[in-house]
Amino acid sequence: NSKKYILAIESSCDDTSAAVLCNTKVLSNVVATQEIHKQYGGVVPELASRAHQQNIVPVVHQALAKANIDKKQLSAIAFTRGPGLMGSLLVGTSFAKSLALGLNIPLIEVNHMEAHILAHFIEDDAQRSPTFPFLAMTISGGHTQIVKVTDHFTMEVLGETLDDAVGEAFDKSAKLMGLPYPGGPLIDKYAKLGDPTAFTFPKPKVDGLNFSFSGLKTSILYFLQRETQKNPDFVDQNINDICASVQYTILEILMEKLQMAVEQTHITQIAIGGGVAANSGIRGRLRDAEEKLGWQTFIPKFEYCTDNAAMIGIVGYLKFNKGEFSHQNIAAKARYAI
Ligand code: KG4
Ligand code: ZN
Numbered sequence: 001n002s003k004k005y006i007l008a009i010e011s012s013c014d015d016t017s018a019a020v021l022c023n024t025k026v027l028s029n030v031v032a033t034q035e036i037h038k039q040y041g042g043v044v045p046e047l048a049s050r051a052h053q054q055n056i057v058p059v060v061h062q063a064l065a066k067a068n069i070d071k072k073q074l075s076a077i078a079f080t081r082g083p084g085l086m087g088s089l090l091v092g093t094s095f096a097k098s099l100a101l102g103l104n105i106p107l108i109e110v111n112h113m114e115a116h117i118l119a120h121f122i123e124d125d126a127q128r129s130p131t132f133p134f135l136a137m138t139i140s141g142g143h144t145q146i147v148k149v150t151d152h153f154t155m156e157v158l159g160e161t162l163d164d165a166v167g168e169a170f171d172k173s174a175k176l177m178g179l180p181y182p183g184g185p186l187i188d189k190y191a192k193l194g195d196p197t198a199f200t201f202p203k204p205k206v207d208g209l210n211f212s213f214s215g216l217k218t219s220i221l222y223f224l225q226r227e228t229q230k231n232p233d234f235v236d237q238n239i240n241d242i243c244a245s246v247q248y249t250i251l252e253i254l255m256e257k258l259q260m261a262v263e264q265t266h267i268t269q270i271a272i273g274g275g276v277a278a279n280s281g282i283r284g285r286l287r288d289a290e291e292k293l294g295w296q297t298f299i300p301k302f303e304y305c306t307d308n309a310a311m312i313g314i315v316g317y318l319k320f321n322k323g324e325f326s327h328q329n330i331a332a333k334a335r336y337a338i
Contacts (some may be wrong), residue, residue, distance in 0.1 A: 012084025078316025159209025194244030
């Protein structure tokens with residue numbers, strides 16, 4: 001039987017997710033997003049692992065039920081080994097190991113960052129896949145990375161953030177403006193109504209293809225402090241222009257590095273992933289680059305951009321075909337490079 005049914009588990013941060021794939025097709029992809037972190041303005045690791053513990057069994061049951069698959073039909077269990085929050089990873093890892101042991105089927109460990117990239121190979125009418133070689137840029141609340149991808153499992157990190165992730169830059173800037181967490185989507189919304197040249201923020205000077213976003217956050221802080229001292233209603237009166245200017249600065253940083261990566265590698269296929277790929281501004285900039293620079297750009301369906309188990313499942317399937325299985329003594333890995 002050439003049909004492989006992979007159950008995939010993702011628990012690296014604050015989303016508990018389980019998916020069932022039949023080869024490269026997603027039969028179900030259930031995500032339980034943890035609302036508890038909202039009131040803290042960021043992910044609280046201890047609360048995240050507790051919520052994973054509560055969510056994991058119901059989420060797996062739902063994924064199997066939605067896929068209309070009995071667990072006895074499963075070919076393997078794939079799980080996120082890292083990188084991520086250790087307490088969160090432990091829940092998914094232990095659960096995957098126990099289930100694989102109980103069902104006596106193979107266990108497959110997956111690197112979360114590779115999964116964000118290989119999500120482009122999920123078979124779906126609504127999404128096109130790049131061909132090798134291509135450049136992948138993963139941008140989310142936890143990651144900012146440009147990777148050269150020569151094959152499913154031959155990847156080279158060309159650059160990454162030295163401090164905050166780009167999603168964090170959005171969220172922390174939003175917080176300074178008094179917007180609720182996560183503020184990225186709100187900045188996107190208000191930016192559409194504002195003038196991106198209203199205010200200017202300095203771009204960090206970082207060598208090569210690496211990124212830095214912590215300086216931007218500080219300069220926004222000082223800017224807002226200065227302006228609200230003069231006018232306490234400054235933020236309320238200028239929210240659209242501030243958001244448009246902040247977003248413009250962040251997108252300039254991302255696009256400059258992408259352009260450098262294209263010049264260095266002569267690769268013009270660009271695949272974007274991660275939650276920030278939802279940003280309408282970056283989507284517009286990529287469309288411009290298609291027209292003006294002749295790039296080909298790829299963005300997966302949104303549910304495969306944010307943290308999800310379907311992307312873990314596609315890697316599981318590809319590894320299954322290569323016979324790359326894991327032992328029961330495998331351990332979660334909080335820092336786990338591509
Ligand atoms: O991939 P994701 O759901 O989780 C992580 O792995 O972090 O990404 C969440 C991040 C948050 O920082 C959120 O603010 C950002 O993606 N985000 C956006 C937009 N939608 C989500 N940032 C800017 N514009 C958006 N439309
Ligand atoms: Zn992620």
